[in-house]
Amino acid sequence: MGRMLRIGLTGGIGSGKSTAARLLGEAGFPVVDADQVARDIMDPGSPVLEKVAEAFGADLIDETGRLNRGDLARRAFATEAETEKLNAITHPAIRTEAERRLTELAEAGTRAAVYDMPLLFELGIDATMDLTVAVVADVDVRVRRLVEQRGLDEEDVRNRIARQVSDEVRRAKADVLLDNNGTLEDLRRQVNTVCEQINALS
Ligand code: ATP
Numbered sequence: 001m002g003r004m005l006r007i008g009l010t011g012g013i014g015s016g017k018s019t020a021a022r023l024l025g026e027a028g029f030p031v032v033d034a035d036q037v038a039r040d041i042m043d044p045g046s047p048v049l050e051k052v053a054e055a056f057g058a059d060l061i062d063e064t065g066r067l068n069r070g071d072l073a074r075r076a077f078a079t080e081a082e083t084e085k086l087n088a089i090t091h092p093a094i095r096t097e098a099e100r101r102l103t104e105l106a107e108a109g110t111r112a113a114v115y116d117m118p119l120l121f122e123l124g125i126d127a128t129m130d131l132t133v134a135v136v137a138d139v140d141v142r143v144r145r146l147v148e149q150r151g152l153d154e155e156d157v158r159n160r161i162a163r164q165v166s167d168e169v170r171r172a173k174a175d176v177l178l179d180n181n182g183t184l185e186d187l188r189r190q191v192n193t194v195c196e197q198i199n200a201l202s
Contacts, residue, residue, distance in 0.1 A: 004106035010120035011135030014142030134174035
């Protein structure tokens with residue numbers, strides 16, 4: 001049995017990263033979703049949740065032990081220092097749990113698995129992947145999709161995009177680019193090509 005191929009998938013907000021992850025999942029590659037991991041590590045009773053409550057207020061946890069995510073976001077994203085404080089608690093925990101899940105997949109004999117991680121390049125996690133895939137699309141296209149299909153606020157979306165690394169960085173760093181300026185069918189075709197590449201490598 002060979003070593004499992006680790007594929008890092010990333011993309012800016014509204015790029016279509018989740019859509020690409022879903023397509024890769026449907027093609028048979030297990031996907032570890034960093035956003036899901038980020039939620040799971042703050043399940044009721046978890047040590048991470050305890051640290052978050054210590055740092056940001058015990059009132060963030062309701063009587064059933066659940067975290068009020070909206071209130072945490074308001075507190076943690078109020079200033080850069082507060083954001084860093086939250087990241088210092090959550091990022092190492094996300095990394096450890098994602099690694100645990102990838103290791104579990106590898107030990108189960110999986111040939112190739114996807115790690116869907118928005119901060120793949122920002123946190124240097126790309127260095128731990130065998131292949132990196134970035135979904136890119138023009139800012140205006142991303143804004144339009146998020147405003148029209150998800151009902152998000154345009155200014156808010158533009159601010160969030162401005163705070164992430166640019167597609168220029170993603171284009172420079174990724175092994176494979178998926179251009180999602182076109183239709184979903186265009187994206188699907190490109191994902192199929194990536195699947196062939198993965199199968200050839202694994
Ligand atoms: P986020 O990080 O904000 O969750 P994302 O990068 O994961 O975003 P998706 O959720 O996959 O992006 O896509 C953003 C929106 O654009 C969704 O509503 C999705 O259905 C839609 N979308 C994705 N690709 C296309 C496309 N090629 N044509 C039209 N709509 C698309």
